[in-house]
Amino acid sequence: MTEVVAVTGASGAIGGRVARRLAERGVATRLVGRSPERLPDLPGAVKAAPAAFGDAVAMRDALAGAGTLLMVSAHEAPDRVREHITALDAAVAAGVRRVVYVSFLGAAPDATFTFARDHWHTEQHIRGTGLAYTFLRDSLYLSGLAAMAGPDGVIRGPAGDGRVSGVxxxxxxxxxxxxxxxxxxxxxxxxxxxxxxxxxxxxxxxAELSRATGRTVTYLAETREEAFASRAGYGAEEWEVTGWVSSYEAIAAGEMATVSDAVPRLTGHRARSFADYLAAHPRAYAHLTP
Structure with missing residues (x-):
């Protein structure tokens, strides 16, 4: 591959890992972010000038000369779809030909998980840009599953007996x-x-957290009303709390239970289980250990 691959979110958990993997394979990359000082120093990588998704001019300049864009979605926000659209239109204007978009499992206009709706609207816009595209619909992160348990060892939420295929x-x-x-x-x-x-x-x-930590961790099923009440002290805005609560409701609705073989098919290795993750990342549950 001789074209430049632009990577957004290259200071984050996904973009940073991808940027490092591309650098190890000798790919020329353009690292894009709001704070270039936070971007990693990698061989063959050029740090673009500061560019936020919602800044059309900055994004167009940052992406100029890139053929492919890995677009890691922006942090949740009320206007996230607008920011995505601005960034994608800037990519088209800059001459980008292909986008690989990090989306979410079960993205749909009526998804129970409110943030998944943002991803569907973004996907729909991408389909209309003329760009070649691939959508990577991730399930909840395994790190997020570990973080669901509070310091008291209790996972609280309206997930019922639903299942989630964390990745x-x-x-x-x-x-x-x-x-x-x-x-x-x-x-x-x-x-x-x-x-x-x-x-x-x-x-x-x-149960997996209990095995990893040596203490008893439990799940307490809440009603929607109880879930909002138990999160009332976080000081978060309503749209954000609704997103948190609806992620559990999506589990209850069966919208996160899909188990796919895409990871082994694409990578050649098996997908990591939650037990695998906990064994390799003890810091993920440090809040549960003495």
Whole structure:
């Protein structure tokens, strides 16, 4: 591959991992972010001038000369879709030809998880840009499952007995890298669900955390009203709390139970399980240990 690959979110958990994998393979990359000082120093990588998704001029300048864009979605915000659209239109104006978009499992206009709706609207815009595209629909992160348990050892939320097929950041990065390095056109127009190898109930998530920490971790099923009440002290805005609560409701609705073989098919290795993740990342549950 001789074209430049632009990577957004290169200071983050997914973009940073992908940027490092591309650098290891000698790919010329353009690292794009709001704070260039936070971007990693990598061989063959050029740090673009500061560029936020919502700044059309800055994004167009940052992406000029790139042929492919790995677009890691922006942080949740009320106007996230508008920011995505601005960045994508800037990519088109800059001459980008292909986008690999990090989306979310079950993205749909009526998805229970409110933030998943943002991803569907972004996907729809991408379809209309004329860009070649691949969508990587990630499940909840395994790190997020570990973080669901409070310091008191209780996972609280309205997930019922639903299941979630959490996925590791490492597997997402490996899959994205495989797509970016593939022959031209191989993954165009394809949507991949990126999940772990199993779908767990939150009771099973709690059991895995119990095994890893040596303390009892439990799951307490809440009603929607109880979930909003238990999060009232966080000081977050309503749209954000609604996103948190609706992620559990999406689990209850079966919208996060999909188990896909896309990770092993794309990467050549099995997807990491939650137990694998906990064994390799003890800091993920440090808040639960003495």
């Amino acid at each position: 590791a950041h490492e597997d997402i990065a490996d899959a994205a890298t495989a797509v970016l390095l593939a022959q031209a056109g191989e993954h165009d127009g394809v949507t991949y669900d990126l999940t772990g190898p199993e779908a767990l109930t939150l009771t099973e998530v709690a």
